[in-house]
Amino acid sequence: MTSQELKEKLSEEDIRTLLTRDMGATIYYEDDDIWITETVCHHGKKAKLYYYKDSMSFHCYTECGQMDIFEVVMGFKGYEENEFQKSINWICIKLNIDNCEYGFGKQEQISDWEFIRNYKRKHKKNVAIEPLKPYDENVLRIFKKWFTLDWINEGISVETMKKFNIMYSTWQQKIIIPHYDINGQLIGIRGRSLIEEDIDLYGKYSPFKVGRKKFYNHALGQNLYGLNKNINAIQRKRKIMIVEAEKSVLQTDTMFGEDNFTVALCGSNLTSYQKGLILMLGVREVIIALDKQYETLDSEECKKWAKHIKDKIINPLSPYVVITVLWDTNDLLPYKASPTDCGKDTLLQLMDSKIYVDTSV
Numbered sequence: 251m252t253s254q255e256l257k258e259k260l261s262e263e264d265i266r267t268l269l270t271r272d273m274g275a276t277i278y279y280e281d282d283d284i285w286i287t288e289t290v291c292h293h294g295k296k297a298k299l300y301y302y303k304d305s306m307s308f309h310c311y312t313e314c315g316q317m318d319i320f321e322v323v324m325g326f327k328g329y330e331e332n333e334f335q336k337s338i339n340w341i342c343i344k345l346n347i348d349n350c351e352y353g354f355g356k357q358e359q360i361s362d363w364e365f366i367r368n369y370k371r372k373h374k375k376n377v378a379i380e381p382l383k384p385y386d387e388n389v390l391r392i393f394k395k396w397f398t399l400d401w402i403n404e405g406i407s408v409e410t411m412k413k414f415n416i417m418y419s420t421w422q423q424k425i426i427i428p429h430y431d432i433n434g435q436l437i438g439i440r441g442r443s444l445i446e447e448d449i450d451l452y453g454k455y456s457p458f459k460v461g462r463k464k465f466y467n468h469a470l471g472q473n474l475y476g477l478n479k480n481i482n483a484i485q486r487k488r489k490i491m492i493v494e495a496e497k498s499v500l501q502t503d504t505m506f507g508e509d510n511f512t513v514a515l516c517g518s519n520l521t522s523y524q525k526g527l528i529l530m531l532g533v534r535e536v537i538i539a540l541d542k543q544y545e546t547l548d549s550e551e552c553k554k555w556a557k558h559i560k561d562k563i564i565n566p567l568s569p570y571v572v573i574t575v576l577w578d579t580n581d582l583l584p585y586k587a588s589p590t591d592c593g594k595d596t597l598l599q600l601m602d603s604k605i606y607v608d609t610s611v
């Protein structure tokens with residue numbers, strides 16, 4: 251049996267059992283299309299792990315990005331990438347599926363490595379070549395061209411909001427953020443909630459739902475938000491600044507206009523697809539400008555955050571480009587703020603003291 255066959259063998263109930271009984275997750279929301287549970291993939295507490303029934307795929311909107319059930323288990327159990335077969339064993343034992351005891355006995359072990367290679371190759375290929383299906387622009391007609399004072403107060407001009415086609419949903423009280431790919435095609439819509447209870451439960455950002463069936467979700471990891479608008483500045487300057495959220499792209503647009511070279515990862519991980527996009531642009535320098543996920547520089551939290559950035563972003567890119575990092579050594583930003591949140595002067599100060607990553611060690 252291959253991992254794909256095992257995956258196809260798993261029913262929705264099996265997945266539910268694994269999540270709720272074996273990983274201790276709670277399903278906070280369920281409809282015909284999705285479940286929302288807490289992020290057991292990285293032992294998080296927030297309800298930001300989405301399961302899409304159609305495609306049988308997961309998306310962790312905090313850290314991990316798009317995953318299948320094996321990858322969720324790997325995250326939950328803390329297995330390394332080369333311990334993939336352990337996640338299969340774990341699932342088989344939990345669900346009492348026999349004849350798939352990978353890693354037991356010599357013969358299985360050989361086919362084991364064989365299918366891991368297959369799995370990896372297939373996995374990578376899927377990410378690289380499967381294009382996102384663009385949506386019909388007409389869906390945006392249900393939203394209003396209203397611009398909330400909240401964002402204007404946070405340094406985003408009306409001109410910028412018009413440029414990025416930011417809109418407002420009156421009945422869901424959400425700021426609507428259309429996502430366009432590098433060719434300017436609509437590939438997803440995210441809503442930024444203004445209701446506190448929604449923010450607590452689902453996080454600030456969530457995919458947008460219209461009616462019962464249409465769920466304007468897309469794999470956020472298969473795009474860089476803002477690239478369609480900022481590609482000229484990026485290629486002219488041969489540098490790119492990567493931030494976490496769409497809002498930072500909008501703030502820097504208001505600050506720098508046509509000279510803006512910022513794009514958003516829509517998370518704090520760099521996917522291999524995003525890495526490919528960045529390298530394709532031919533940039534010499536990548537400036538990492540993620541949120542300040544630490545209160546003080548000497549805290550454990552700060553060390554953990556630095557390690558995360560090194561493992562997930564610096565290491566994959568450092569063989570190819572110069573890497574610099576905006577690091578708030580002078581305590582200019584509040585906790586959890588983005589480097590773009592406190593205005594142009596603060597951002598320029600942070601950029602002046604950016605840290606060059608020595609990748610020779």
Ligand SMILES: [Zn+2]
Nearest residue numbers: 291292310314
């Ligand atoms: Zn996760």
